[in-house]
Amino acid sequence: MNSSMDIIRGIGEGSIRAIAKALSEVENGSSGSTDILDYLFSRQQGFTLGITGPPGAGKSTLVDRMITRYRSIDNSVGVIAVDPSSPFTGGALLGDRIRMQSHATDSKVFIRSMGSRGHLGGLSGATRDASLVLSAAGYNPVIIETVGVGQAEVEVAELADITLLVLVPGLGDDVQSMKAGIMEIGDIIVLNKSDRSGIEQLENYVKASLDLMPPGLKRPEVIRVSATNGGGLEDLWCAMDRLAATHSEKDKLLRSAVKTMNQILRENGVLFSEKLLELEYNGREAVEKLILAGQLTPYAVGRKLLERAERMFEHNGSK
Ligand SMILES: Nc1nc2c(ncn2[C@@H]2O[C@H](COP(=O)(O)OP(=O)(O)O)[C@@H](O)[C@H]2O)c(=O)[nH]1
Ligand SMILES: [Mg+2]
Incomplete structure (x- = not known):
């Protein structure tokens, strides 16, 4: 092969x-x-489901429940567990694998862990491409679990047809420090660990934050669940099914095509800049040294590279 x-x-x-x-x-x-x-x-067929939220929120426990649910209606399920903080693949997210172990011997469940690696487009590019492979192989849904609520997760959320943001009581500062706008990445905000005290305050806090959302944006649904005792999960499945039904296959494919093109253009932009740096300054390291030595400003670098690119295009155009 x-x-x-x-x-x-x-x-x-x-x-x-x-x-x-x-x-x-x-x-x-x-x-x-x-x-x-x-x-x-x-x-590609079916849909992709992004699940994000702070470590320990219960994402993997929830994914395990989801696998059971989709297997019960005879869907194959793909899972990509992403940990931007881990440089490794396979060994990463051992805990997640253990959490999903009940499905380890099910041939219709495919679980892949990914850490940050050498993919051209970074972790989000690698995740996008891996999810495409699983989706084309017939896994539906493909579930993408990411740790945290930073830039990498927002990018992953962009890829998914439906995104769940998982929050839990007692986050305290974590919730407070969440950047404005982070709530908007979720189509559904899942308040997990509803069996714990503090769920009421969390719900109030989340709803108050959503009230501050700019008008015109779609407000996410807020659903309380307990991934361990199963409470609220039926409501969550219904909400997910409703959302999934609003996307037609063709819509999804076309939207994903545009998003993918934009990401690839960004990735190409990075590559292209590297090439220009090579031509103009003998590479990134050399230019970094010049900047650190105070001999060059970042804006000057940007301007020089654009000028260089323009010269290259003019040269080609006049051929
Ligand atoms: N009490 C309670 N604990 C939960 C719930 N869901 C997950 N947990 C526990 O929270 C811990 C972290 O769960 P995990 O799924 O690994 O979180 P992740 O880091 O977001 O993937 C584990 O010990 C779970 O058993 C819940 O609904 N209620
Ligand atoms: Mg996890």
């Missing part, structure tokens, strides 16, 4: 080996990976 064609064919046949191979090609950004992704793009 070496050529891109073999991998693509294998995925069509539901081969786990082909899926695993495609995922590592994609994560390593190997040369065949864009061929694979390009081919798989139009084969």
Whole structure:
């Protein structure tokens, strides 16, 4: 199983080996990976579900419940557990794997852990591409669990058709320090650990924060659950089904195509800048030294690179 064609064919046949191979090609950004992704793009089906929130909020416990729920209606489920703080894959998120262990032997559940690695587009690019592979392989939904509520998570939320933000009582400062706007990344705000005291205050706090949302934005639903004792989960499944039903397959594909293009353009922009830095200053390290030595300002670098690019285009245009 070496050529891109073999991998693509294998995925069509539901081969786990082909899926695993495609995922590592994609994560390593190997040369065949864009061929694979390009081919798989139009084969995506079902929806992606992003789950984000602070560590310990119960995301993995909730994902475990979701897997059970979707398996009970005979869907295959893909899970990508993302930890931006971890440089490793596989060994990362051991706790999450243990939390989802009841599904470890189910061949219709595919769980992949990802840490930050060398993917061109960073973790969000790797996550996007991995979720495309799983979605094209027939996993529906593909669930993406990310730790935290920072930039990486917002990017992951952008990828997903439906996003859940999981909060829990007793977060105190964490909730307070959440950046304005963080609440808006969730289509549903899940208040987990409703079996604990403090759930009332949390709900009041969240609702008060939502009242401050700029008009015109869609307000997320707020749903209390207990992932451990199962309370409220039926309400959550219904809310998720309602949201899933509002996206048609075609809409989803087209919207995802536009988002993906924008991300890829950003990734290309980074690559392109690196090339220009190489041409103009002998690379990033050299230019960083000049900046640190006070011999160059960042704005001057930006201007020089643009001028260089313009010269290159003019040169080509006059050929
Ligand atoms: N009391 C209570 N504990 C929960 C609930 N959901 C998760 N937990 C516990 O919270 C801890 C962290 O859960 P985990 O799913 O790993 O959180 P994650 O870091 O967000 O993935 C575990 O000990 C869970 O058993 C809940 O609804 N109620
Ligand atoms: Mg977790």
